[in-house]
Amino acid sequence: MTQESWINIIVPVAIVLAFLIIGLWARRVVYNNLQSKLTKMGWGGRGVLIQSTRGPFFFWFLILGCYVAVQVSILQENIKEIAGRVLASIFIISIIWLLMILTERLLNLYLIEIKTPSRPIRYIVNGVRITLLVLGVLILIDFWGWPVTPIILVLAAAILTVIVATRDALADIFSGFELVAGRTFKEGDFIKLGSSEEGYVTDMGWRNTLIKTLDQQTIVIPNSKLVRDTITNFGRPLTKSSQPFRFFTRLQLKELTGLRAASVPELLKVLKNAPDSVIYYHTHNFLEEHQYLTPEPANDFALWVYDSLDLPVLSEKLANIDTLEYTSLGALRSAIITVIERYLADEPKAKTAKAGVEFNFIKSVIAVIPTPYYASDLREFVEILRKITIDSLYFHIFESRLRLKSKSNDFSTWMRTGLGENDLADQIEKLVPYTTTLEGLRSTIIRQVEKRIK
Amino acid sequence: MTDISINEQHFQTKIDDYAPVVGKNTIDELKMLGRHLSGKVIQNINSTYSGGGVAEILNRMMPLLNQLGVDARWDVIQGNNDFFDITKKFHNALQGQSEQVSDDELALFIEVSHQNMDRLKLVGDILFIHDPQPIIFIEKKPEYGRQWVWRCHIDVSRPDSRIWEFIKQFVVRYDAAIFSAPNFAQQLPIRQFMISPSIDPLSEKNRELSRGQIDAVLNKYGLDAEKPLVVQISRFDRLKDPIGVIDAFEMAQKSSDCQLVLAGGTATDDPECASVLSEVRERAGSNPDIKILLIPPESDLEINALQRAATVIFQKSLREGFGLTISEALWKGKPVVASAVGGIPLQIKNKLTGLLCYSVEGAAYALRQLLANPDYARKLGDNGREHVRQHFLITRHVRDYLLLFISLGKKEEVIYL
Numbered sequence: 001m002t003q004e005s006w007i008n009i010i011v012p013v014a015i016v017l018a019f020l021i022i023g024l025w026a027r028r029v030v031y032n033n034l035q036s037k038l039t040k041m042g043w044g045g046r047g048v049l050i051q052s053t054r055g056p057f058f059f060w061f062l063i064l065g066c067y068v069a070v071q072v073s074i075l076q077e078n079i080k081e082i083a084g085r086v087l088a089s090i091f092i093i094s095i096i097w098l099l100m101i102l103t104e105r106l107l108n109l110y111l112i113e114i115k116t117p118s119r120p121i122r123y124i125v126n127g128v129r130i131t132l133l134v135l136g137v138l139i140l141i142d143f144w145g146w147p148v149t150p151i152i153l154v155l156a157a158a159i160l161t162v163i164v165a166t167r168d169a170l171a172d173i174f175s176g177f178e179l180v181a182g183r184t185f186k187e188g189d190f191i192k193l194g195s196s197e198e199g200y201v202t203d204m205g206w207r208n209t210l211i212k213t214l215d216q217q218t219i220v221i222p223n224s225k226l227v228r229d230t231i232t233n234f235g236r237p238l239t240k241s242s243q244p245f246r247f248f249t250r251l252q253l254k255e256l257t258g259l260r261a262a263s264v265p266e267l268l269k270v271l272k273n274a275p276d277s278v279i280y281y282h283t284h285n286f287l288e289e290h291q292y293l294t295p296e297p298a299n300d301f302a303l304w305v306y307d308s309l310d311l312p313v314l315s316e317k318l319a320n321i322d323t324l325e326y327t328s329l330g331a332l333r334s335a336i337i338t339v340i341e342r343y344l345a346d347e348p349k350a351k352t353a354k355a356g357v358e359f360n361f362i363k364s365v366i367a368v369i370p371t372p373y374y375a376s377d378l379r380e381f382v383e384i385l386r387k388i389t390i391d392s393l394y395f396h397i398f399e400s401r402l403r404l405k406s407k408s409n410d411f412s413t414w415m416r417t418g419l420g421e422n423d424l425a426d427q428i429e430k431l432v433p434y435t436t437t438l439e440g441l442r443s444t445i446i447r448q449v450e451k452r453i454k
Numbered sequence: 455m456t457d458i459s460i461n462e463q464h465f466q467t468k469i470d471d472y473a474p475v476v477g478k479n480t481i482d483e484l485k486m487l488g489r490h491l492s493g494k495v496i497q498n499i500n501s502t503y504s505g506g507g508v509a510e511i512l513n514r515m516m517p518l519l520n521q522l523g524v525d526a527r528w529d530v531i532q533g534n535n536d537f538f539d540i541t542k543k544f545h546n547a548l549q550g551q552s553e554q555v556s557d558d559e560l561a562l563f564i565e566v567s568h569q570n571m572d573r574l575k576l577v578g579d580i581l582f583i584h585d586p587q588p589i590i591f592i593e594k595k596p597e598y599g600r601q602w603v604w605r606c607h608i609d610v611s612r613p614d615s616r617i618w619e620f621i622k623q624f625v626v627r628y629d630a631a632i633f634s635a636p637n638f639a640q641q642l643p644i645r646q647f648m649i650s651p652s653i654d655p656l657s658e659k660n661r662e663l664s665r666g667q668i669d670a671v672l673n674k675y676g677l678d679a680e681k682p683l684v685v686q687i688s689r690f691d692r693l694k695d696p697i698g699v700i701d702a703f704e705m706a707q708k709s710s711d712c713q714l715v716l717a718g719g720t721a722t723d724d725p726e727c728a729s730v731l732s733e734v735r736e737r738a739g740s741n742p743d744i745k746i747l748l749i750p751p752e753s754d755l756e757i758n759a760l761q762r763a764a765t766v767i768f769q770k771s772l773r774e775g776f777g778l779t780i781s782e783a784l785w786k787g788k789p790v791v792a793s794a795v796g797g798i799p800l801q802i803k804n805k806l807t808g809l810l811c812y813s814v815e816g817a818a819y820a821l822r823q824l825l826a827n828p829d830y831a832r833k834l835g836d837n838g839r840e841h842v843r844q845h846f847l848i849t850r851h852v853r854d855y856l857l858l859f860i861s862l863g864k865k866e867e868v869i870y871l
Contacts, residue, residue: 249483253857256639256646277867289845290803307804356611356795360636362648367857367869369486371479389479403868 012069019065023058030057048105056098063091089140096136103128110180111206124173168224172207175223179204184226185233190379194230197221198383200237214384215372238377238453241418245410247373247384249392250366250399252288254281259361263350264305264314268340270361276329280403281364283323283332287434288394299323300359301336308353314343323434329402366399378419381411382449390438397433397441409433411445424452467514467656469521475655476849484849487856488522490871496526496859497578501541501587503530507651507778508584508607511851514654518852524859527577531570531588536562541587547614548586548621549775555617564590576600580859589624601862604628607651609775609796611637629862634776635797647858650800652851653781653842658754660785663762671759675715675747682712682825685764687757687782689718690731690748693773695793697737698814700744702770705818707743710825717747717760761786766824766831770817771795781846784808784838789831791820801846807838 031050038046070083104125111121134155142148163170185191185201191211192198199213208220257278261267271279282300298319306315317339326332353359371392375381385393396410406413408429415425427448433441473481496519502509512528519526533541540559547553567590576594580601583591585608595602604625610618610633622640625631630645639646653660672679684703688694696716703714716734731748738744749756761767767783767790774796781801783790790808792798802808809820824831844850861869 251483251487251853251857253854253861254636254648256633256636256648258639258641258646275867290806290841356637357799358637360639362636363867365861365867365869367487367860367871369483369871387479389477389483391483392479 008074012073015069015072016062016065019061019068023061023065026061027054027057045106045109048109049102052102052105053098056094059094060091063087063094085144089143092136092139092143096132096139100129100132103132110177168222169207171224172222175227176204176206178227179209179223184231188236190234190237192232192234192383193221193226195225214375214380216374217372234379238379239419240376241414243414243418244374244376245381245414245418247371247375247388247392248368248395249371249389250368250395251391253365253367255363255365257361257363261359261361262353264309264311264340264344265350267301267305267359268337268344271333271337271340274333274361275363276333276403277363277365278361279329279333279336281362283336284364284398285362287398299336304353304359308357308359309351311351314340314347317343323402324432327402327407328405332402366403368395378415378421378424378449378453382446382453385442385446385449390442393438393442421452424448467517467654469518471656472847472849476843476847480849480853484522484853484856486871487853487860488519488524490860491524491856494525494579494859495577496524496580496582497576498526498528498582498584499531499574499588499591500528500584501531501533501538503528511651511848512584514657514848515852515855518848519855522852522856524856529574531567531574533566533570533587537566538587544586544617544621545608547617548608548610550609550612550614550773553614553617560620567591580862583628586621589621592624592627595627602628603858603862604631605649606631606633606638609635609638610640611635630858632858635800647854649851649854649858650797650846651776651778652846652848653778653785654848655785659758660782661758663755663759667755668759668763671756672763674756675745677715677745677763678713679763681743682710682765683763684712684714684766684768684821685717685760686715686768686770687717687761687779688769688771690716690727690734692726692730693771694718695770695772696730696734698772698817699768699770700734700737701814702768702817702821703744704741705815706821706825709822712765712825713743713745715745715747715760715764717749717757719749719751719753757782758786761788764788766791766821768817768821769793769798770811770814771798774798777801778846780808781842784835785842785846787832787835787839789824789834790838791817791824793817801841802838803841806834807841808834 031054035046035050038049067084067087070080070087073080075083107125107128108121111124138148138151141151179185187201187204189201190199191201197211197213197219199211199219201209202212202218203210205223208222209226211219211221213219255277257274259270259274261270285300286298286303298315299321302315302318305311305318318336321332321335321339323332326335371388373384373388375384398409400406400410401408408416408425412425412429415421415428428445431441431444436444469481469484498512498516500508500512504513516526516528536559540555540563543553543555543559544563547555567588570588571591571594574591576591576598578600580603581591581598582603582605583589584605586606589604592602592604618640622642626643628644630647631642632647632649633639634648634650636648639648655661669679677683684706686694686696686699688696690696699716700714703712706712716738731746735746738746747760761783764783764786765788767788769777769780769783769790769792771777771793772795774793776797777792777795780790780792780798784801784807790802791811792802792808794804794810794812799810802810804810809824811817811820824834860871
């Protein structure tokens with residue numbers, strides 16, 4: 001071989017070797033930088049990206065070296081062109097292969113994070129593989145100058161059909177990705193939707209998210225709805241009580257005693273012997289029946305002596321009895337009797353009510369009913385308090401204290417013994433429930449609890 | 455047993471349809487109470503499937519009870535005209551009117567009652583007997599057992615003593631009696647409960663109407679939609695004091711430009727209706743602002759529209775049973791002026807949910823106050839609507855019945871379910 005022949009061989013080989021060395025050096029520099037930047041970003045897919053692209057990155061330098069070597073070689077022009085096309089095709093195939101590997105690994109990473117079952121993962125990965133493969137084949141066909149339009153039309157029609165058929169599922173799946181990527185919430189968080197659903201996130205699936213509500217129901221919410229709705233994330237639960245607070249409600253039946261009073265002495269006589277449930281009824285009836293009125297509705301005795309006997313002084317004295325001062329119905333009865341006896345001592349002349357407006361003594365019979373609501377912490381408590389009935393609030397504030405002989409209202413008792421929230425318990429205990437509407441009372445308690453947990 | 459023919463509209467109303475009105479929790483409570491009665495049969499017995507307040511409320515209530523899982527059934531007694539003439543006399547006498555009931559008539563009442571007792575098969579765990587007509591069924595208690603409840607729908611606060619004593623001998627054998635108002639209660643050795651009647655917010659008479667529907671009714675009767683409208687809805691009966699309403703209206707009209715509508719029907723069993731109507735027309739004379747409307751009994755939509763168009767609603771009765779027209783008016787958020795009689799004070803707390811009056815002058819004064827103070831009138835109307843929402847809707851009525859059925863046989867004052 002002549003010296004010229006050796007040069008014709010050595011130069012292309014040297015070029016290939018040079019690109020190999022440059023490729024190794026460039027890979028080292030580029031990937032060191034990339035690694036540090038992605039680490040700073042905290043992106044979970046950095047490992048997948050780096051591992052998947054390191055090999056191809058070097059391979060592309062090799063292809064480039066071969067291409068340059070061919071171009072500087074002494075080969076015929078038509079052979080150079082064919083070699084160039086083959087190398088370009090290899091490059092396209094490597095790109096497609098890399099995209100397939102990369103997307104498969106990233107999908108696996110994220111779909112597992114949102115607990116997608118294995119079968120859907122397989123479907124999605126295969127779908128992506130096929131899509132990329134078809135795309136690569138189309139590019140190659142086009143690159144080699146063969147017609148691709150008919151194939152594209154057929155494929156477009158097929159894809160459109162699939163998209164239309166699975167649009168809801170696709171919307172949910174992509175919303176699931178968005179929720180994970182956006183870190184809107186995570187499992188264990190307490191969330192509240194604009195559409196009023198609320199509860200703890202128990203499972204984030206590829207199409208739906210499961211929420212356990214405060215009444216222990218599990219509701220399934222499509223991810224696409226979650227993406228569209230307003231979500232308030234209250235985060236992780238607060239300190240839990242070992243004994244959850246069970247909300248009860250109570251419903252009342254009015255039992256007629258058949259006893260009547262037409263004058264103050266008759267009222268006094270019946271009061272002395274009436275059961276506690278009668279005293280309870282007539283000191284709380286107006287408050288309960290007209291709970292939307294404020295301020296401080298009077299007891300039935302005060303109202304009756306004013307309306308039917310026209311005795312404003314006695315009415316004022318009876319209205320002034322502060323029910324909250326008494327921890328038992330017996331003590332409350334004694335206070336009422338004392339007021340009436342003192343009045344009769346000064347005004348012994350009795351007025352008589354007209355027929356039809358006598359005082360009818362009624363007894364309160366209640367049914368205490370458990371609700372499905374339990375609160376283990378103050379967040380749960382306040383959210384349940386927003387939705388329970390007025391009867392439930394009434395039971396825990398009034399009925400339990402005076403009628404069921406608890407020393408305090410139920411809320412304060414639980415906060416003190418179950419959560420150690422003594423200050424909050426004291427604040428609620430100090431509220432005077434008789435001077436506000438029940439809705440007003442509900443709002444005040446909610447405000448106090450929210451202030452504590454913010 | 456006779457087939458029950460309940461208006462189809464009532465079947466279409468679902469218990470959950472009431473949730474937007476009373477709240478979902480209230481409906482959930484009803485469902486829970488219903489579960490406590492699972493497996494029990496509640497057998498209602500009264501005198502008719504149609505016509506009258508008892509049939510109307512049962513027509514509405516039975517489908518709701520069944521939807522709540524309660525096996526509620528309904529049977530009616532049968533009788534000839536003589537029998538029902540006697541029970542009509544009972545009805546009037548128990549409400550305080552003077553009636554002559556002979557011993558022969560009492561004997562016929564007992565005889566027909568026994569025929570019904572032989573004919574009608576008892577299947578209930580709780581026998582729910584309505585009003586005096588089937589009251590003698592209690593004689594079956596020794597052989598049949600179970601729980602027996604007498605539901606008295608009428609005002610027995612001042613009954614004719616002879617008829618009351620006759621009825622009472624049966625009442626005292628029941629396990630419990632139910633009255634609609636506290637002053638209807640009697641000294642009885644059995645437990646007595648107060649369960650007020652109710653209105654159905656989804657019925658034709660009480661449902662929401664569009665402005666167009668209301669205007670159509672006003673146009674039909676030639677009423678001015680721009681002029682304050684005072685309305686009293688009640689049949690033409692002296693006890694409803696239509697003349698007193700006109701007197702009060704004309705007193706108030708001197709200071710306020712307004713119009714009055716007296717709308718009602720005539721009862722076929724009340725021969726006085728026609729003469730009262732004639733007197734009312736004569737009293738109204740040529741006053742162009744007073745309209746006397748004789749409307750058929752089934753004109754619920756028109757009554758609804760007139761109430762909703764009203765600025766003030768009157769119920770100036772001299773005597774009243776429970777007076778559910780008050781709840782109907784309050785439910786429409788209207789300020790009401792009413793006499794303090796019968797069950798009206800249960801629905802109106804003076805100056806809080808309406809205005810009570812005791813005279814024509816008092817009614818005129820109250821009307822002037824309301825026409826001159828629309829904000830005050832609106833506040834009374836708002837309070838009144840809330841009061842009805844909580845105490846006089848059919849859901850509360852159903853709840854009370856369910857609670858009563860559950861509490862039968864329990865002596866405790868606090869029952870844990």
